[in-house]
Amino acid sequence: MHTTKIAGVGHYVPENIVKNADLEMIMETSDAWIQERTGIKERRWVPQDSDDTPSVMGTKAARKAIADAGLEVTDIDFIVFATLSPDYYFPGPGVMVQEQLGLPEIGALDVRNQCSGFIYGLSVADQFIKTGMYKNILLIGSELHSGGLDKTTRGRGVSVIFGDGAGAVVLSRAQEGEGKIHTTKLHSEGKHAKELALLGPSTTNWVDAMIEAQDPEDLSYYPYMNGNFVFKHAVTRFQEVIHEALAELDKKPEDIDLLIPHQANLRISQFIQQKMGLRNDQVFNNIQKYGNTTAASIPIALSEAKAEGRIKPGQLLCLAAFGSGFTWGSSLIQF
Numbered sequence: 001m002h003t004t005k006i007a008g009v010g011h012y013v014p015e016n017i018v019k020n021a022d023l024e025m026i027m028e029t030s031d032a033w034i035q036e037r038t039g040i041k042e043r044r045w046v047p048q049d050s051d052d053t054p055s056v057m058g059t060k061a062a063r064k065a066i067a068d069a070g071l072e073v074t075d076i077d078f079i080v081f082a083t084l085s086p087d088y089y090f091p092g093p094g095v096m097v098q099e100q101l102g103l104p105e106i107g108a109l110d111v112r113n114q115c116s117g118f119i120y121g122l123s124v125a126d127q128f129i130k131t132g133m134y135k136n137i138l139l140i141g142s143e144l145h146s147g148g149l150d151k152t153t154r155g156r157g158v159s160v161i162f163g164d165g166a167g168a169v170v171l172s173r174a175q176e177g178e179g180k181i182h183t184t185k186l187h188s189e190g191k192h193a194k195e196l197a198l199l200g201p202s203t204t205n206w207v208d209a210m211i212e213a214q215d216p217e218d219l220s221y222y223p224y225m226n227g228n229f230v231f232k233h234a235v236t237r238f239q240e241v242i243h244e245a246l247a248e249l250d251k252k253p254e255d256i257d258l259l260i261p262h263q264a265n266l267r268i269s270q271f272i273q274q275k276m277g278l279r280n281d282q283v284f285n286n287i288q289k290y291g292n293t294t295a296a297s298i299p300i301a302l303s304e305a306k307a308e309g310r311i312k313p314g315q316l317l318c319l320a321a322f323g324s325g326f327t328w329g330s331s332l333i334q335f
Helices: 031-038 054-068 093-100 114-130 153-159 190-195 207-213 227-248 266-276 294-307
Strands: 004-012 017-019 042-044 078-082 107-111 136-143 165-173 180-188 258-261 316-323 327-334
Touching (some): 004 114, 031 266, 054 093, 054 136, 054 294, 093 107, 093 136, 107 114, 114 165, 114 316, 114 327, 136 294, 165 294, 190 227, 227 266, 227 316, 258 266, 258 294, 294 316
Parallel strands (some): 078 107, 078 136, 258 316
Antiparallel strands (some): 004 165, 017 042, 136 165, 180 327, 316 327
């Protein structure tokens, strides 16, 4: 049985910065209101005239991760792409990355677990490498939320939160003495699926039916979030799944060198930090700059943390996420 290491990291975010003050001009909100509830100061939104798509942004992040790993593009033998905002309803963006990178006909798998997508993709890739099926897997999380948000006062509870961007890691077969993925823990609770969801268009709400209805009050094509309900579940599940992973390794919270939570809400991260007794230097947050980039948030944070010197070889990293589905998961990694 092989072990898996993170060989390289990279990220890409659009240049277009949307500050809270910019949102004050298009909806009834304020910088103070947004920061108090989410901790977000700004986010990146892809301009309408941009060529950036989830697959394009993912490819840009992937090239950086491959270079960081000291590999050539042709060393990649499988792709896992996590997103809730694919370029098209189908096909998924994984195959588009394969084409954009100029790779031979390697496999490409799309993961649709929203905010938990990167953790789920990490677990899948880890198993492929452990069994010896693949040697170097490209794992991407990429999201373009901005084009599908209700940017009016009606939708402000959701639209102020989300941002666009992509992060990528190269997962490789580890040698003796190198870092390794110790464990991944995955969970779901589908009875709460509609508490954080985008319900249409879908196979239960096809486009022609929506057009025929022409109901201006039909908001099913915008994301819906029951904010307080999601918050209460998130703070519980985050702690549970982190402790579950720690228990398997007989570790305690103080053994974590750096916790990188999914950047859903700064208040959630701060609550978890307090409950687990973690110091500020044990937790990495960048939601203040990027908002919630769902599947992209953990790999973007990983890449930034490494660039800032917050991650060093041998350190114990904990990744954790909670999101739509509900789905949640964690991973403990020796970097």
